Amino acid sequence: MTDKALGKFLRARREATAPSEAGPSLGPRRTPGLRRSELAVLAGISVEYLTRLERGSDRRPSGQVLGSLADALHLSPEERVHLHRLVKLSDGAVCPQATAPVRSLRPTLRALLDRLEPGSAFIADSQSDILGHTEGFRLLAMPIGVLDTDSPNLARFVFTDARAHTTFPEWDRVADEQAAALRAAADLGDQMSAALADELSVTAGAEFSRRFASAATLPPSTGVQRWTHPIAGEIRLAYESLAIPGPDDHRLVVHLPADAATAEALEALHAGRLAPARTG
Numbered sequence: 001m002t003d004k005a006l007g008k009f010l011r012a013r014r015e016a017t018a019p020s021e022a023g024p025s026l027g028p029r030r031t032p033g034l035r036r037s038e039l040a041v042l043a044g045i046s047v048e049y050l051t052r053l054e055r056g057s058d059r060r061p062s063g064q065v066l067g068s069l070a071d072a073l074h075l076s077p078e079e080r081v082h083l084h085r086l087v088k089l090s091d092g093a094v095c096p097q098a099t100a101p102v103r104s105l106r107p108t109l110r111a112l113l114d115r116l117e118p119g120s121a122f123i124a125d126s127q128s129d130i131l132g133h134t135e136g137f138r139l140l141a142m143p144i145g146v147l148d149t150d151s152p153n154l155a156r157f158v159f160t161d162a163r164a165h166t167t168f169p170e171w172d173r174v175a176d177e178q179a180a181a182l183r184a185a186a187d188l189g190d191q192m193s194a195a196l197a198d199e200l201s202v203t204a205g206a207e208f209s210r211r212f213a214s215a216a217t218l219p220p221s222t223g224v225q226r227w228t229h230p231i232a233g234e235i236r237l238a239y240e241s242l243a244i245p246g247p248d249d250h251r252l253v254v255h256l257p258a259d260a261a262t263a264e265a266l267e268a269l270h271a272g273r274l275a276p277a278r279t280g
Contacts (some may be wrong), residue, residue: 105250
């Protein structure tokens with residue numbers, strides 16, 4: 001997978017970039033997004049060279065070429081770093097993951113979660129396994145089914161558990177973000193993420209496969225999610241996903257109420273004053 005990760009990322013971003021970026025249209029299009037010729041003009045490179053990059057026959061573009069492509073594709077700072085890491089990987093400067101990831105948390109990270117009580121927070125690895133969480137997160141996640149298994153995994157829940165469609169009114173957006181996160185990790189040589197992607201290609205089918213194949217951006221590290229919770233009802237949760245320094249590629253995700261109504265609902269949930277919300 002890593003051999004052509006750079007080319008696949010560039011092609012996915014090209015196809016996700018609005019044709020208007022290249023100026024007036026020159027006739028009907030058979031493919032979405034920019035044509036190769038249009039991106040080549042915007043980046044100041046030849047079509048032949050861009051074709052070699054996308055097909056993986058050339059995996060060592062110069063920094064100037066990368067910068068021009070990043071500008072033409074309007075990559076965010078995080079996506080530019082990801083692009084640079086993909087080049088380093090294909091050049092052998094970064095080694096793909098060769099051992100199983102660490103599933104235990106450092107004592108200081110456990111203590112950090114304790115300090116975040118009674119708020120909702122969890123720590124996950126690159127393939128979205130939940131490695132630790134606060135009691136506040138348990139109150140949110142247990143009723144919807146995320147923590148039903150001994151090794152809870154958000155991506156697996158989103159794509160294979162019917163309750164996810166009820167929990168997330170904007171399920172398509174959540175699914176796109178989970179697939180993009182797996183794609184980014186797998187492209188950088190994370191074998192566990194690649195294995196989970198293979199699993200979901202079978203268990204979730206096209207709903208996962210097409211999102212994984214077309215993932216063209218990194219998932220956002222901040223935003224707001226709407227939940228339909230079986231106890232708290234309709235809530236809006238702001239989230240921050242923070243990378244944890246260290247070799248294990250873990251991240252801390254913190255939820256905060258995005259409005260006063262959600263804050264009141266979460267306070268009542270924590271105090272045990274809520275009965276299961278009515279549906280239908």
